[in-house]
Amino acid sequence: MRVILAAVGVALVATACGTQSRPRSSAPPAGSLDALMAKPGEDLVVVAGDTDFSVGDVRFSFLVIRHNAEPVERPRARVWLASARSARPFQRATATLEPIGPPGSGDEAAGGVGRIYVVHFRIPRPGTYWAVAEPVGGRPVQAIAELQVARRSQSPAVGSPAPRSNTPTLGEGLPIERLTTRTPPDRSLLRYSVAGSIAAHKPFVVTFATPRFCASRTCGPVVDVVDYVRRRYERRGIRFIHVEVYDRNIPSRGYNRWMKQWHLTTEPWTFVVGADGRIKAKFMGSLSAGELEAAVRRFLLR
Numbered sequence: 001m002r003v004i005l006a007a008v009g010v011a012l013v014a015t016a017c018g019t020q021s022r023p024r025s026s027a028p029p030a031g032s033l034d035a036l037m038a039k040p041g042e043d044l045v046v047v048a049g050d051t052d053f054s055v056g057d058v059r060f061s062f063l064v065i066r067h068n069a070e071p072v073e074r075p076r077a078r079v080w081l082a083s084a085r086s087a088r089p090f091q092r093a094t095a096t097l098e099p100i101g102p103p104g105s106g107d108e109a110a111g112g113v114g115r116i117y118v119v120h121f122r123i124p125r126p127g128t129y130w131a132v133a134e135p136v137g138g139r140p141v142q143a144i145a146e147l148q149v150a151r152r153s154q155s156p157a158v159g160s161p162a163p164r165s166n167t168p169t170l171g172e173g174l175p176i177e178r179l180t181t182r183t184p185p186d187r188s189l190l191r192y193s194v195a196g197s198i199a200a201h202k203p204f205v206v207t208f209a210t211p212r213f214c215a216s217r218t219c220g221p222v223v224d225v226v227d228y229v230r231r232r233y234e235r236r237g238i239r240f241i242h243v244e245v246y247d248r249n250i251p252s253r254g255y256n257r258w259m260k261q262w263h264l265t266t267e268p269w270t271f272v273v274g275a276d277g278r279i280k281a282k283f284m285g286s287l288s289a290g291e292l293e294a295a296v297r298r299f300l301l302r
Contacts, residue, residue: 031088033144036080036132041140044072046133048145049116050284051266054153058121061285062095063113064135064143071113073097074135079119081131085144095119095133098288101221102228116286126151154263158282162273163261165194167206167243180242181212181249182223188234189227189242194258197239198277203300204239205229205292208259209268213251222268222286229292238300272299 028034037043049061064072075097080089095117123129129147134140156162168179170190179190189207197204209222223242230240245267247253255264262269272281272295280299283291 029086029088033080033082033085033087033089033130033132036089036134037085037142037144039140039142041134041142042066044141044143046131046143046145049286051148052153052155052284053123053147053149054157055123055126055149055151056158058123058147058149059118059283060121060131060145060147061098061116061118061287062133062145063116064133064141066141071115072135072141073115074137076137077117077119077133077135079131079133081121081123081129083127083129085130089132091121093119093121098286098291100286100288102224102289118288118291123149125149154265155269155282155284156262156271156279158279160279161277162194162198162206162271162279164198164277165243165258165261167193167195167241167258169193169196178249179244180223181210181244182242183211186223186227186242188230189223189240192239192241194241194243197241197273201275201277202237202239203275204241204273205270205296205300206241206243206273207268207270208243208245208262208264209270210245210249212249213246214268222270225287225289225292226270228289229296232293233296233300236301238296272296274299 028038045065047063047065066072077095079093079095081091082089097115098118099115100113126149129149131145131147132142134142168174169192170187176185180186194206205226207222207226211223226240234240243258245255245259247256268285270283270287271279274280281295
């Protein structure tokens, strides 16, 4: 995900210190999100790990950040969703704290974050929504976030055909540094192209990510996660593909043509594509090996 998200997160942390002592001259409506935020406890900040939301199943990943910029990492968080801060929640869900990086690796995102909350909502119509997250356990804390939900996502929608991109592979004779910024190179993720996999009717997972230049606080080692899942499932006939995001791997040159073909304006993105060439699941930003494995088992295994 672009560095701009990290800047936004820092700005939120810097400006949030006043929320703990915000004036509460009038009581918020009973049962509303504002009433939840008025409960005893420290008011913290949500830093979103994804932003491309559309009607239907919404996966929302986020950090809860203290005023000293440290994340709150409790195993679960209660989350309430409403159409306005003054409205009663119409949905309640539980966010789980998902590890960043493959199991046992100890990897972290660029901002030193090792885990991220993930929650799923079912949102029936476009609009602005608000969510209150309350990590469970320890001293009471709560944080509020805004979600903009569109009728259609900017990225390719679940159920739509995957763009037939002729992504680069080892077989083309290009220098390895043109194909990947990972050290050491992830050669096992560079054997197949997206277009070739669609033409061969092979199910695949493709991640658009740049290990060297991903720098936002919620951007984790997604390529390592995909490679971990590859080792567990490629013998089942599933292909795993890594595509870099910048033209010639130079950030100042902007996104490459494959990112543009997929209409991706942030990174990382990971897509699960069936043998029919249609997108079955997608993940913006960091994801855990458990999340990706669950999608592979559900959609790609016969």
